[in-house]
Amino acid sequence: MAKGLIGTMLVRAWPDGRRFAGRVVETEAYLGPRDAGCHTFGGRRTPRVASMWKQAGTGYIYFTYGMHHMLNVVCGPAAVTNPGGGGIGMAVLIRAVEPIVVDSVLIDAENRSKFRDLCRGPGRLCKHLEMDRGLDGLDLTVGQVLWLGLPGEVSRVKVATSARVGLGNTPSPWLERKLRYFDGASSWVSGPRAMPVKPA
DNA sequence: ATGACGATTTACT
């Protein structure tokens, strides 16, 4: 799903009618309880990560560093047979988006560079789309506040991969896995365009 | 009740 979401449209609509739409260009996969980099590592089910155990299509938004919010798309099944447990606890972090519609105005490709940093990085994305814990747990399949649409452009996207960003330095094979996906031809991607697998 | 810690960004050297 992390790979498949590259190229899809992320849409945000405000009560006052304003709209934003952007093309997803960078994601990261967080694979659940076995993944040392994942918030559900070890089967964690604290209030903060509760949304990660819900069904695919749920938004998981959390707060970190005392100032930033991050948006994830939950992608596992929800609890069915075991109400207190169940689910898979996996999600995809949306790290960067190419602005297409800003303040309800379609931005031509030639003018898009003016918005280069608007949604480049998970923190900036949430800041500019005004997404916080108030939207945590939202059903992203209901197109009213925040949702995902169809691929934005009919073009062959070359999806590149790298290790995930910002996971600290606790040694673990999980942190070296190439679970970050991005449009290799996009200039809207955050951080390094390729990360070394492991510093020699 | 307390303390350590971020799936980051920004400002400075």
Next chain:
DNA sequence: GTAAATCGTCATA
């Protein structure tokens, strides 16, 4: 390149 900003969350006590 390095460091500060800043606070909710959760594991201890």
